[in-house]
Amino acid sequence: MSETERWQAAEQLALALAEGGLQRMPARALAVFLFTGDETVTMGEIADRLGVSAGSVSGAVKALLSVGLIERLPAPGSRREHYRLRDDAWSTLFSAQNTVVGVMLKAADTGIAATASGDPAHERLTRMRDFYRFLLGELPGLLRRWEEQHPPR
Template identity: 40%
Template sequence: MTEEVSRFVERFASVLVDAGMPRMPSRVFALLLATDSGRLTSVELAERLQVSPAAISGAVRYLTQVSLISREREPGSRKDVYRLHDDQWYEAIVRREPLLTRWERAVLDGIDAVGPDTPAGRRLRDTASFFEFLAIEMPALLTRWREQRSP
């Protein structure tokens, strides 16, 4: 890995950390983005990031859970390969859509708890409305994104 790529990985990982992603998953994700193949083994990840295999294990578990990468096994090999989805951002967002509904329901429950006519109740109603809006608009937005990317 060149020094320039290494600097990019650390800079982009820092941006992801600022947005709330844990540091090691941010570094792993940034590194996978910066590889031509978008695929690396845990050994390759550890070597390039100069970290322990245990650090990689936790990072890839996190990234798999949030649908930014997937784990594959090459036929005839015992090594796991971690790869980006072809459209990792789209996939991550699509898998998050059900969360919007859960968040909306949870916030609506909060309105009953604090009272609908209180400042907190109005704030929670606005929050629930925002989640509802996103849940309604997200499918069309993602469809437009796919159409834009199609040749």
């Protein structure tokens, strides 16, 4: 695969991530982390690769740091901060989404309390709550099995 094809594939991935709900610039920055051949990258390198301003990359990097996908690394002798994709990025992200599951669970409970038994909305909200309770109960075991099969490098 040529370098051009490699980065076209990165942009296609970023587009798919954006269509899936990730903001455009964090999606593009994440694609850089996934497709780079380098161990670490700087914000300037991301900006250069994407052809965007350093300011737009700064927000994307902060977003990726906040959800645990990337990490900041010490770079002795360098005036720039270096970042890399975490080895446990995907399980970290999935774990962080437990918060989302908790929010959905609470929203369902609030809806159930506001509707009467037998009401179709009550039934739908009960099913929603039951699904999220199930999911929340299954996530720890799934992540444990993942880590057993794919120990960090």
